[in-house]
Amino acid sequence: MLNLKEKKLLFDKNGFIIFEKLLKSETAFVHFDQVKREIVREYDSNYIKIKKLGGFMTGNLDLKPSKEIIKIWEILKELKISEAIKKLTNKALDEYDIKFAGNVSLPNKGDQFFHTDGPKSARKILIGVPIEDLKEIDGPTELVPGSHHKRISYWKFHFEKFFKKKVKLILDKGDIFIRESYIWHKGTKNRSKKLRIIILFVLSEKNSNFVKQDILNTTKFGDNMFEISFKGKIREIMSVYLPFFYFLYKLLVSFIRK
Ligand SMILES: [Fe+2]
Numbered sequence: 574m575l576n577l578k579e580k581k582l583l584f585d586k587n588g589f590i591i592f593e594k595l596l597k598s599e600t601a602f603v604h605f606d607q608v609k610r611e612i613v614r615e616y617d618s619n620y621i622k623i624k625k626l627g628g629f630m631t632g633n634l635d636l637k638p639s640k641e642i643i644k645i646w647e648i649l650k651e652l653k654i655s656e657a658i659k660k661l662t663n664k665a666l667d668e669y670d671i672k673f674a675g676n677v678s679l680p681n682k683g684d685q686f687f688h689t690d691g692p693k694s695a696r697k698i699l700i701g702v703p704i705e706d707l708k709e710i711d712g713p714t715e716l717v718p719g720s721h722h723k724r725i726s727y728w729k730f731h732f733e734k735f736f737k738k739k740v741k742l743i744l745d746k747g748d749i750f751i752r753e754s755y756i757w758h759k760g761t762k763n764r765s766k767k768l769r770i771i772i773l774f775v776l777s778e779k780n781s782n783f784v785k786q787d788i789l790n791t792t793k794f795g796d797n798m799f800e801i802s803f804k805g806k807i808r809e810i811m812s813v814y815l816p817f818f819y820f821l822y823k824l825l826v827s828f829i830r831k
Pocket residue numbers: 688689690758
């Protein structure tokens with residue numbers, strides 16, 4: 574794999590890295606199209622059910638994997654993604670449990686608050702594969718480079734972020750990104766008319782609590798960020814309809830807990 578030494582330096586510094594045109598084969602594109610077909614079909618035929626999921630109001634949902642997503646992982650392995658992971662993270666691929674997932678941003682929605690995916694203490698690495706070109710209009714992920722280095726509270730992050738550079742992951746079909754889960758990031762609003770789909774492979778250091786996933790016949794939607802519980806719904810309603818107060822509430826809670 575290309576200039577891994579250089580990529581490693583950038584990955585350590587910024588907490589993310591892009592591999593351009595890595596998944597550019599005809600076979601990879603066939604699987605991308607198939608995954609897209611599965612997701613669009615699922616969205617159209619189970620819309621009433623999907624509307625009830627946590628994250629629907631925000632417009633950001635998880636994906637539960639089908640065999641097609643596993644096939645994309647197989648291609649990445651053939652391309653020696655293991656070498657990149659070993660070099661970038663100092664751990665071999667077989668030292669990680671792998672969760673097959675994805676993220677969908679719904680049309681005209683998907684703007685999130687900045688957050689990290691889990692605590693800094695539990696390091697996870699995310700490999701992201703957009704199945705189509707991912708432009709500004711599609712609601713790319715926005716990251717704060719270097720924000721994975723130290724643990725920082727919510728209020729402090731928001732104070733500091735005004736002075737920090739932010740980067741949007743604008744990608745072409747075939748590009749992949751690798752990022753630390755602890756980096757501060759958010760989904761931006763999907764202003765296009767189509768679903769914005771990113772396949773994710775989440776690597777977490779092996780532990781006995783890892784639950785093996787069911788691989789489905791077709792890709793399905795799941796909750797993201799918010800639970801389906803009453804409490805989860807209230808939080809999501811607040812975040813969507815009273816975002817300023819929700820933001821203040823989160824700031825206050827993190828300030829009190831500091
Ligand atoms: Fe996230």
